[in-house]
Amino acid sequence: MATIGDVAKAAGVSRSTASYAMSGKRPVSRATRERVAEVVSALGFTPNAGARALATSQTHVLGLLVQFHEDEFAPAMLQYILGISETARGLGYDILMATEEDGAGALRRITKSNMVDAVVLLDVTDEDPRLDDLRSAEKPGALVGLPGDCAGLDVFDLDFAEAGRALIDHLCGLGHRELILVSPPAHVFERGGAYAWRFRDAAVERARAYGARIHAECGESRPPAISASLNRVLDRYPEATGMVVHNDASVVALRSVLFERGVRVPSDLSVVSLYSSDFGRDFSVPFTAIESAPDQLGRMAVQQLVRRIESPKLDEPYVTRFISPELLDRGSTAAPRSAPNSDR
Amino acid sequence: MATIGDVAKAAGVSRSTASYAMSGKRPVSRATRERVAEVVSALGFTPNAGARALATSQTHVLGLLVQFHEDEFAPAMLQYILGISETARGLGYDILMATEEDGAGALRRITKSNMVDAVVLLDVTDEDPRLDDLRSAEKPGALVGLPGDCAGLDVFDLDFAEAGRALIDHLCGLGHRELILVSPPAHVFERGGAYAWRFRDAAVERARAYGARIHAECGESRPPAISASLNRVLDRYPEATGMVVHNDASVVALRSVLFERGVRVPSDLSVVSLYSSDFGRDFSVPFTAIESAPDQLGRMAVQQLVRRIESPKLDEPYVTRFISPELLDRGSTAAPRSAPNSDR
DNA sequence: CTGAAAGCGCTTACAG
DNA sequence: CTGAAAGCGCTTACAG
Numbered sequence: 027m028a029t030i031g032d033v034a035k036a037a038g039v040s041r042s043t044a045s046y047a048m049s050g051k052r053p054v055s056r057a058t059r060e061r062v063a064e065v066v067s068a069l070g071f072t073p074n075a076g077a078r079a080l081a082t083s084q085t086h087v088l089g090l091l092v093q094f095h096e097d098e099f100a101p102a103m104l105q106y107i108l109g110i111s112e113t114a115r116g117l118g119y120d121i122l123m124a125t126e127e128d129g130a131g132a133l134r135r136i137t138k139s140n141m142v143d144a145v146v147l148l149d150v151t152d153e154d155p156r157l158d159d160l161r162s163a164e165k166p167g168a169l170v171g172l173p174g175d176c177a178g179l180d181v182f183d184l185d186f187a188e189a190g191r192a193l194i195d196h197l198c199g200l201g202h203r204e205l206i207l208v209s210p211p212a213h214v215f216e217r218g219g220a221y222a223w224r225f226r227d228a229a230v231e232r233a234r235a236y237g238a239r240i241h242a243e244c245g246e247s248r249p250p251a252i253s254a255s256l257n258r259v260l261d262r263y264p265e266a267t268g269m270v271v272h273n274d275a276s277v278v279a280l281r282s283v284l285f286e287r288g289v290r291v292p293s294d295l296s297v298v299s300l301y302s303s304d305f306g307r308d309f310s311v312p313f314t315a316i317e318s319a320p321d322q323l324g325r326m327a328v329q330q331l332v333r334r335i336e337s338p339k340l341d342e343p344y345v346t347r348f349i350s351p352e353l354l355d356r357g358s359t360a361a362p363r364s365a366p367n368s369d370r
Numbered sequence: 371m372a373t374i375g376d377v378a379k380a381a382g383v384s385r386s387t388a389s390y391a392m393s394g395k396r397p398v399s400r401a402t403r404e405r406v407a408e409v410v411s412a413l414g415f416t417p418n419a420g421a422r423a424l425a426t427s428q429t430h431v432l433g434l435l436v437q438f439h440e441d442e443f444a445p446a447m448l449q450y451i452l453g454i455s456e457t458a459r460g461l462g463y464d465i466l467m468a469t470e471e472d473g474a475g476a477l478r479r480i481t482k483s484n485m486v487d488a489v490v491l492l493d494v495t496d497e498d499p500r501l502d503d504l505r506s507a508e509k510p511g512a513l514v515g516l517p518g519d520c521a522g523l524d525v526f527d528l529d530f531a532e533a534g535r536a537l538i539d540h541l542c543g544l545g546h547r548e549l550i551l552v553s554p555p556a557h558v559f560e561r562g563g564a565y566a567w568r569f570r571d572a573a574v575e576r577a578r579a580y581g582a583r584i585h586a587e588c589g590e591s592r593p594p595a596i597s598a599s600l601n602r603v604l605d606r607y608p609e610a611t612g613m614v615v616h617n618d619a620s621v622v623a624l625r626s627v628l629f630e631r632g633v634r635v636p637s638d639l640s641v642v643s644l645y646s647s648d649f650g651r652d653f654s655v656p657f658t659a660i661e662s663a664p665d666q667l668g669r670m671a672v673q674q675l676v677r678r679i680e681s682p683k684l685d686e687p688y689v690t691r692f693i694s695p696e697l698l699d700r701g702s703t704a705a706p707r708s709a710p711n712s713d714r
Numbered sequence: 715c716t717g718a719a720a721g722c723g724c725t726t727a728c729a730g
Numbered sequence: 731c732t733g734a735a736a737g738c739g740c741t742t743a744c745a746g
Binding site: 030031041042045046049051052073074076077078079080081082 | 722723724725726
């Protein structure tokens with residue numbers, strides 16, 4: 027591989043001039059600038075990343091910490107990863123992705139060795155064990171997902187509480203008063219997946235405000251338990267006219283469950299959910315739903331990180347930003363057949 | 371951040387001794403070794419990756435080139451990515467992941483700047499434009515997917531031809547003689563997705579050897595075209611008793627299509643496919659299928675790469691390795707109701 | 715068993 | 731407008 031020394035020699039200038047000609051950080055005469063450029067492309071020169079990082083303390087790499095919890099629905103994760111990767115590249119950054127179990131260890135490794143300039147954490151939980159390490163790392167960090175304590179970090183998430191309310195508003199606005207809510211699996215609550223209870227608690231409260239009954243249950247993450255749990259809850263509350271599904275695995279399985287039961291949507295049952303439209307497209311999930319906007323969240327996180335990296339030490343305050351939920355009507359809801367409360 | 375100079379000073383030794391004490395590449399007295407170790411953990415010393423890479427020409431990072439073709443079914447890709455990432459970590463390597471459109475450009479960038487020690491390419495096509503750059507990069511490269519020309523590269527793929535034959539054997543062995551084959555979408559063939567025709571051609575040939583009729587069609591990648599195309603082919607060949615689906619998007623959509631048509635599996639129709647068991651689990655796809663083994667392919671690619679990186683210049687010949695297809699019987703096939711050929 | 719020193723390939727004050 | 735030189739933080743022959 028050609029080094030900057032080779033470039034300098036071939037162009038008949040010093041290494042510093044070669045460097046400045048390429049970076050533009052110092053005026054260089056047009057003639058030498060062009061000569062250097064020619065030599066660079068003739069030699070196919072590309073600066074050595076390690077050497078540059080050593081000299082500048084900047085790697086132009088972002089760390090991406092992905093965590094695959096047991097029993098989690100992995101496919102939806104890809105949307106976040108892609109959004110982050112593409113945004114990063116657009117801003118001149120590469121992505122170092124760590125998927126290992128020990129997220130805190132991975133964080134320390136890539137951060138302390140200076141492999142990355144900053145790091146984004148996916149799938150953050152309420153008391154995420156990675157956050158202490160993130161705070162003591164002297165690299166900016168952004169989270170996708172809301173932890174219990176946001177101090178010292180930039181946090182981005184969907185407004186799940188508002189999402190829950192919006193879906194209840196939608197169903198109750200149509201006249202539904204007997205609802206089923208399928209939440210994420212119990213282990214998501216257990217490990218502190220705050221989005222699960224933020225959504226549920228807000229939905230339940232809002233439903234009560236309408237005087238509606240809402241039956242909240244946890245979904246499952248693996249077949250055949252997924253379908254079994256959906257069948258169970260449908261058996262238990264036959265009078266329900268509306269269903270809110272806050273769980274990817276369940277929403278994918280729901281269609282066949284409803285087919286098998288002969289339940290028509292929306293005439294027999296109105297269904298609403300929360301997922302990304304890419305996800306809905308890939309799996310032909312046809313329900314009216316809040317857009318979970320994974321690409322947008324990833325983009326915001328990366329943009330904030332890059333600003334922190336590149337802005338010269340301005341102590342911008344840390345932000346916690348919630349995306350407002352947007353409802354995409356796919357026609358899976360209608361007014362209930364019978365008047366509310368009529369068969370109680 | 372502490373440097374090795376800090377460690378050396380605190381331990382009262384030279385920097386070289388500190389280095390050797392940590393690497394073990396030279397005998398160091400027990401006493402100083404322990405003192406260094408203490409200081410290291412007290413200071414939380416981690417070597418600077420850029421400096422180390424500069425000194426050793428090794429980054430302990432593997433490049434991962436992911437490509438998301440338009441209209442491709444992205445979720446299945448995650449399995450490959452995870453297999454690769456986890457295997458790499460187990461061997462002491464991190465993953466630099468590039469997802470941009472211009473795969474050849476990404477390859478050049480990470481390779482020429484020495485950001486990675488080697489690179490694995492996913493979703494390789496017959497005349498993959500990245501391969502020229504890979505060959506002229508002085509880094510080892512491994513492919514997942516079979517290109518037209520494997521020279522100078524290590525290649526890993528499922529034996530799709532054998533997979534096609536195995537599925538035909540399975541159906542024809544049960545007595546089916548009227549078959550439908552749903553291949554990947556036409557644009558996969560167009561851009562040189564060799565797995566598509568390797569599978570199809572072998573399946574068609576094998577079916578003919580049984581004297582069976584096989585109707586090969588391309589699937590679609592987006593709703594509602596996916597379901598529409600499945601319905602179309604089922605309409606066109608009502609006498610078919612067996613179906614081979616070689617397309618993730620179609621296989622996910624197939625269940626509801628069959629439900630809606632009132633077609634029972636396997637009593638009305640035997641269905642076989644090809645996908646990973648993780649995929650089948652996540653999307654409750656219940657068909658007898660060849661395991662596509664993404665994790666295994668990723669693992670093989672990484673292992674080979676690491677051997678090439680770490681083996682001192684032994685000119686091991688390049689390999690092209692095919693995984694033998696394994697059929698997982700999920701009970702979605704049975705003998706056809708009517709004797710073969712009876713209604714022709 | 716240990717140290718002083720060179721070198722990896724850049725960038726960037728310092729000088730002119 | 732340009733060059734010579736120091737320095738980033740490691741590793742590893744070279745010497746002892």
